[in-house]
Amino acid sequence: MKINKLYSILLIATIAGYSYLFYKINHSESSHLSVCIIKNVTGYACPSCGTTRAVQLLLQGKLLESLLLNPFGIIVAILMLLVPFWITFDIITKKETFFNFYKKTETVIRKKPIAIVLIILVLLNWIWNIYKQL
Template sequence: MSKNKLYLFIIAACLTGFSYLFYSIHYSKSTSLSLCMVKNVTGYPCPSCGTTRAIQLLLKNNWMASLQMNPFGILVALLMVVLPLWIVSDTITKKETFFNNYQKAEAIIRTKKLAFFLIILVIFNWIWNIKKGL
């Protein structure tokens, strides 16, 4: 993926995430609509179910409840803040630090042992979400 496509994708994903977070905080209390296609089709939560609620708990400074809701929430919240700032910084300084680090991280994650470990973590989180009844 080219640098520009990656930067646009990350910015669009973060803006979408911020928009959904804003919507969920202000408007979704009156509806039981779930955007999770896995849960809507199967009735079971996906590995990322509860991430929005976990971020909302973080915004209320309730770290432990956020971690219990879905550990991915803390990671996603951190990425939603750091990545756009890093991309803006690269754009202003005309550097490619984010892109270069992304390529290095992607190469590391693609190693079989680490990829297997990360997949196992996602599966455990999925099982945990199902047992919690998200």
């Protein structure tokens, strides 16, 4: 993937994530909006179901509750904080530090043993979400 495409996708995803989080925070009681296609079609939670609520709990300082709801929330929160600033830094300084980090990370994740472990973790999180009836 080219640097401009990656940066554009990530910035758009981050803006969408902040927008959705802002919406959920301000309409938490009256909103039953679910954007999860898997849950809407099957009735069962996907591995990322509960991520927004986990980020909300994290913002309230409830780290353990956030982690128990969905560990992906912590990962998403960290990415939402770091990625826009890192990409902005790269754009201003005309460097490719984030892009190089992305390529190295992608290379590591594509190694079969690491990919298998990550897939198992996602599957375990999916089972955990179904067990909790998210």
